[in-house]
Amino acid sequence: SQTIHQWPATLVQPVGSPLSLECTVEGTSNPNLYWYRQAAGRGLQLLFYSVGIGQISSEVPQNLSASRPQDRQFILSSKKLLLSDSGFYLCAWEGLGGGNEQFFGPGTRLTVL
Amino acid sequence: QKEVEQNSGPLSVPEGAIASLNCTYSDRGSQSFFWYRQYSGKSPELIMSIYSNGDKEDGRFTAQLNKASQYVSLLIRDSQPSDSATYLCAVNNNNDMRFGAGTRLTVKP
Numbered sequence: 493s494q495t496i497h498q499w500p501a502t503l504v505q506p507v508g509s510p511l512s513l514e515c516t517v518e519g520t521s522n523p524n525l526y527w528y529r530q531a532a533g534r535g536l537q538l539l540f541y542s543v544g545i546g547q548i549s550s551e552v553p554q555n556l557s558a559s560r561p562q563d564r565q566f567i568l569s570s571k572k573l574l575l576s577d578s579g580f581y582l583c584a585w586e587g588l589g590g591g592n593e594q595f596f597g598p599g600t601r602l603t604v605l
Numbered sequence: 606q607k608e609v610e611q612n613s614g615p616l617s618v619p620e621g622a623i624a625s626l627n628c629t630y631s632d633r634g635s636q637s638f639f640w641y642r643q644y645s646g647k648s649p650e651l652i653m654s655i656y657s658n659g660d661k662e663d664g665r666f667t668a669q670l671n672k673a674s675q676y677v678s679l680l681i682r683d684s685q686p687s688d689s690a691t692y693l694c695a696v697n698n699n700n701d702m703r704f705g706a707g708t709r710l711t712v713k714p
Contacts, residue, residue: 535706582648592637592697596648
C-alpha cells in the first residue's frame with residue numbers, strides 16, 4: 493500500500509531564515525505530487541505540483557520554490573521566510589486510478605516569528 | 606475566479622441525527638468531486654469521491670451530486686461524536702483541484 497511521509501512535523505523559524513520541507517511517497521512510482529498550504533481557518537491553497545522528476549509547476553508566485561530530485565521525493569524550500577509563510581504545509585499524491593483522488597501526508601506546521 | 610463555497614458553520618447536530626453538508630462550485634467544467642474530513646490539527650482524509658449525477662453511498666456516508674445546479678452534498682447518517690471535524694469539499698477539472706474552506710461539524714452526545 494502507498495504511504496506518504498512529511499518532515500518535520502512542526503517547525504518554528506525566525507523571519508528571514510531558510511526553509512526546507514521534505515515529502516516522500518512509498519509504494520507507488522511516478523506519482524503526481526502536490527504542495528498545499530492551509531492558513532488558519534482557510535481552505536487549501538495549491539502551491540506547486542509535479543508530474544515527474546525535475547518537473548515543477550508553480551501556482552502562486554511567492555518566495556517559495558519546489559524541487560523533485562527523485563521520483564518519490566518532493567521538497568519545498570525558501571531562502572528567506574516571511575511572517576505570511578506561517579501555516580500548515582501539506583504534501584499530497586494523486587492516486588493511479590484515474591479519478592484525480594489526492595491523498596495527503598501528515599503535514600508540517602510552520603510558525604514564522 | 607473558480608470558487609468552491611461552503612458554509613463555515615459550525616453545524617451542530619445531536620448524536621444519531623443526520624448531518625447535511627453542502628457545497629457549491631462555479632466551474633461548470635468540473636468533473637470530479639470529493640469530500641475530505643479533517644480533524645483539528647491533522648491532515649485531510651478522503652472519505653468520498655463522486656463523478657456522476659445522483660447519489661453514492663458508502664456506509665453511513667452519502668454523497669450527492671447535481672451538476673446542473675453545481676451542487677454537491679454529503680449526508681452523514683447516525684452521526685457520532687467521532688464525526689466531529691471539519692469537512693472539506695474539493696472539485697477537480699483537468700487536474701486543477703480546488704478546495705472549499707470547510708464546514709465545521711459538531712456532533713453532541
